[in-house]
Amino acid sequence: MTKSDIWVSFLVVTIIALIIIPLPSVLLDILIVINLTLAMNVLLITLFTKSVLEFSSFPTLLLFTTMYKLGLNLASTRLILTDGSAGQVISAFANVVTGSNYIVGIILFIIIMIVQLAVVTNGTGRVAEVAARFTLDAMPGKQMAIDSDLNSGLIDEKTARRKREDLQREADFYGSMDGASKFVKGDAIASILIVLINLIGGPIIFTVNGSLSITQALSQFGKLSIGDGLVSAIPSLLISIATGVIVTRSDNEQSFGSTLSADLLRNPQLFRIIAVILLVLSVVSGFPFIPFASIGIALFFISSLIEKGATKTLLKQKEKAQKLELEKKKSSHQVKQSVSSFQVDPLAIEIGYGLISLVDSSVDNSLMDRIVSIRQQIAKELGILIGPVRIKDNLYLESNEYSIKVRGNEVTKGKVYPDKFMIIAQGNDKFPFQGIKTKDPTFHLDALWIDARDKEKAELQNYTIIEPLTVIATHLKDIITKHATELLGRQEVKKLLEGIKEQSGVVIDELIPDIMRLGEVQKVLQNLLAEQIPINDLTVILETLADYGNITKDTEVLTEYVRQALKRTIAAKYAGESQLINIVTIHPRVEEMVAQNIQKTPTGSYPILKSEAVNQILRAVGKVQQELVMKNTNFVILASPKIRLVFRKLISMNYPDIAVLSLNEIPNEVKIQTVGSIDF
Structure with a gap:
C-alpha cells in the first residue's frame, strides 16, 4: 500500500465524518475554500487533458467530490439551523451577491441551477450515454485494426497489447461516465432541496423560540440560504462543466486549447467577414458605434496576424524541404564512384515531393521506422533477411504518388495524402463523407480519403481508419511477401547459413558443397517462398536436403521432400x-x-x-x-x-x-x- 492510497483512504473517511461530526465555523470556511479550489483544479485538468485516458479516475472522483460537497451542505445546514450563522465564507457570498435584497440572490441561484440542470448536466448525460454506446460498438473494428497492424509488422506485440488495454480502458471510462454523470444531476437537485430546507426551517425555528421576528428571520435566513446555495452551486457548476468537457473531448492527442485554436483560427477570411458585418452595424442608426466598431477593427487585426503566422509556417516547411533536398544532393556528390554506386537496389521506394514529410527521421513513427518494423516482421514470418530499403524522391512522380521497385523495376504504384485518412467501404453502402475515392492498394477494396475533421465521425460509424503511413507500409509488406523469391539471392542465403552456423554447423558442412551447391539450396528455398512457406526452420530444411540430396538433384523433388518435413x-x-x-x-x-x-x-x-x-x-x-x-x-x-x-x-x-x-x-x-x- 502506497502513501497515496493511505491519504486517499483518510480523505474518504473524513468525508463521511463531515456528515456526523459538527464543525466549527472556522473549519467550515477552510473546507468550503478547499471545495472551490478542488472544483477549479478539476476543470483546468480537463482543459489540458489530451486524452480521456489521462484522467481515467474522473468518474470515481465525481462520486467523492459529490459526497464531499453534500457533507459540507449538511455541516453548513447544521450551523444555520442551530446558530443562525454559517461562517464568513457563506456570509461573504450572501452579502456580495444579494446585497440588501435576498430576493435577487434567490433569482441568481435559480438561474445557476437551471443552467446546470437543464443545459450542462442534461447535455453531458446524453453525450456520455451516446459515447458509451458508440465506443462499445466500435471496439470490434478497432481491435481488428490493431490485429491488422500487428500482422503487417507496423507494431510489435508489446505495442499491440498496450493499445488493446487502452481500448478497454476507454470503453470502461465511457461506460462509467454514463452512470457517473447522474451524480452531478443528483447533486444539483440536492442543493436546491437543501436551500429550501434552510429557507423554510430557519425562520420557523427562530420565530417559534422568539429569537427573531418573522421579517428578521426571513431576511437573515434568506441571505444565509442563498449564500450557502451559491457556495455549493458554483463548485458544482465547475464540476459539471469539467464533466461536459471531458466527455466531449476528441481523442486527438491535443489539449482543448490547442484543438480550439486550430479550429477557430484556421480561416482568417471568416474574421474579416464578421468584421465587415460589425462595422456596418456600427453605423446603423440606433446601434452603439464604439462596441461594434472596436470589435470589428480588432477582428481585422487578428485576421492579419493569423495570415502572417500561416505564411511563416509555410515558409519554414519549404525551407526544411529544400534543406533536406540540398543535403541529399550534397551527400550524393560526395559518394565515390564505384561499381556498387550504379547497381540497382533489391528493394526501393520512390516518393513524390508531397510525401517527403513522411520520411523525416526527426519525427516519431516515420516511414523509415515503419520499414524497420516490416523487415523484422518479414524475418519472423518468412525467415528471410530483407536488406535496407532505399527511399528516394522522384520528380517525375505526382506530388502524392509513390512507387515500389524490386531489382530496379517498378512492380506497383500508389497514392496517399499525408493530411488525410483512408476509410474502407462497408458492404455496398455509399460513403457518407466527402473525399477522394480510391482503391486500397493491398486488398483492392473500395476506399475513400477523408479529411482529419471527419475522422471522429468515421470512427463512430465503425469505419476502419487507416493512416497514410499504414497504407504505404501494408502495401510494401504485401509486395515483399509476393516477391520474396526475387529478394532471396545467393548472398542472402549465405548470410542465413552463417547465422545458424554455430547451431547447425555439422549439417551445413555435410551438405555444402559435397552434396549440393549453394545455388541449389537457394532454388529450394525460393520454391518454398513462392508458395509462402516460411523458411525459418533452416535446420530441418538442410537436414532433409542432406538426406535426399544424394538420391536426386532435382530441386523440385527435393522441395517436395522438404515440404513433407515441414x-x-x-x-x-x-x-x-x-x-x-x-x-x-x-x-x-x-x-x-x-x-x-x-x-x-x-x-x-x-x-x-x-x-x-x-x-x-x-x-x-x-x-x-x-x-x-x-x-x-x-x-x-x-x-x-x-x-x-x-x-x-x-x-x-x-x-x-x-x-x-x-x-x-x-x-x-x-x-x-x-x-x-x-x-x-
Whole structure:
C-alpha cells in the first residue's frame, strides 16, 4: 500500500465524518475554500487533458467530490439551523451577491441551477450515454485494426497489447461516465432541496423560540440560504462543466486549447467577414458605434496576424524541404564512384515531393521506422533477411504518388495524402463523407480519403481508419511477401547459413558443397517462398536436403521432400487453433488426366493439356472458390503428391492465392473436412 492510497483512504473517511461530526465555523470556511479550489483544479485538468485516458479516475472522483460537497451542505445546514450563522465564507457570498435584497440572490441561484440542470448536466448525460454506446460498438473494428497492424509488422506485440488495454480502458471510462454523470444531476437537485430546507426551517425555528421576528428571520435566513446555495452551486457548476468537457473531448492527442485554436483560427477570411458585418452595424442608426466598431477593427487585426503566422509556417516547411533536398544532393556528390554506386537496389521506394514529410527521421513513427518494423516482421514470418530499403524522391512522380521497385523495376504504384485518412467501404453502402475515392492498394477494396475533421465521425460509424503511413507500409509488406523469391539471392542465403552456423554447423558442412551447391539450396528455398512457406526452420530444411540430396538433384523433388518435413508448419498456416483444414478434393478422373500429361523440362515439370481441358479445370476451380467465398470458408486444394506441384502451376496464374497441398503434408493430428470437389 502506497502513501497515496493511505491519504486517499483518510480523505474518504473524513468525508463521511463531515456528515456526523459538527464543525466549527472556522473549519467550515477552510473546507468550503478547499471545495472551490478542488472544483477549479478539476476543470483546468480537463482543459489540458489530451486524452480521456489521462484522467481515467474522473468518474470515481465525481462520486467523492459529490459526497464531499453534500457533507459540507449538511455541516453548513447544521450551523444555520442551530446558530443562525454559517461562517464568513457563506456570509461573504450572501452579502456580495444579494446585497440588501435576498430576493435577487434567490433569482441568481435559480438561474445557476437551471443552467446546470437543464443545459450542462442534461447535455453531458446524453453525450456520455451516446459515447458509451458508440465506443462499445466500435471496439470490434478497432481491435481488428490493431490485429491488422500487428500482422503487417507496423507494431510489435508489446505495442499491440498496450493499445488493446487502452481500448478497454476507454470503453470502461465511457461506460462509467454514463452512470457517473447522474451524480452531478443528483447533486444539483440536492442543493436546491437543501436551500429550501434552510429557507423554510430557519425562520420557523427562530420565530417559534422568539429569537427573531418573522421579517428578521426571513431576511437573515434568506441571505444565509442563498449564500450557502451559491457556495455549493458554483463548485458544482465547475464540476459539471469539467464533466461536459471531458466527455466531449476528441481523442486527438491535443489539449482543448490547442484543438480550439486550430479550429477557430484556421480561416482568417471568416474574421474579416464578421468584421465587415460589425462595422456596418456600427453605423446603423440606433446601434452603439464604439462596441461594434472596436470589435470589428480588432477582428481585422487578428485576421492579419493569423495570415502572417500561416505564411511563416509555410515558409519554414519549404525551407526544411529544400534543406533536406540540398543535403541529399550534397551527400550524393560526395559518394565515390564505384561499381556498387550504379547497381540497382533489391528493394526501393520512390516518393513524390508531397510525401517527403513522411520520411523525416526527426519525427516519431516515420516511414523509415515503419520499414524497420516490416523487415523484422518479414524475418519472423518468412525467415528471410530483407536488406535496407532505399527511399528516394522522384520528380517525375505526382506530388502524392509513390512507387515500389524490386531489382530496379517498378512492380506497383500508389497514392496517399499525408493530411488525410483512408476509410474502407462497408458492404455496398455509399460513403457518407466527402473525399477522394480510391482503391486500397493491398486488398483492392473500395476506399475513400477523408479529411482529419471527419475522422471522429468515421470512427463512430465503425469505419476502419487507416493512416497514410499504414497504407504505404501494408502495401510494401504485401509486395515483399509476393516477391520474396526475387529478394532471396545467393548472398542472402549465405548470410542465413552463417547465422545458424554455430547451431547447425555439422549439417551445413555435410551438405555444402559435397552434396549440393549453394545455388541449389537457394532454388529450394525460393520454391518454398513462392508458395509462402516460411523458411525459418533452416535446420530441418538442410537436414532433409542432406538426406535426399544424394538420391536426386532435382530441386523440385527435393522441395517436395522438404515440404513433407515441414508439414506441421504448413498445416499450422491453414488450420490455426481449430486444428481443422477445409479441403477441396480433385476428382480421380481429373487427377489421372493431369498425371498422364506431365512433361519434364530443364526448367521444371509442367502440365501439357489441351486448352479446352485447362479451361474446364480453371472454371471448376473458380466455381468452387466462388461458392466457398460466399460461405466465408477458407480452404486448400488437396492433391496427390505426384501432381501437387504441377496442379499448383496450372492454376497459379488465375488463382495465385489458393494453396495446393498433398496428403503427405498434413499431420495425422490435424483434421480435414471436405467442402468441395473439382470436377467437370
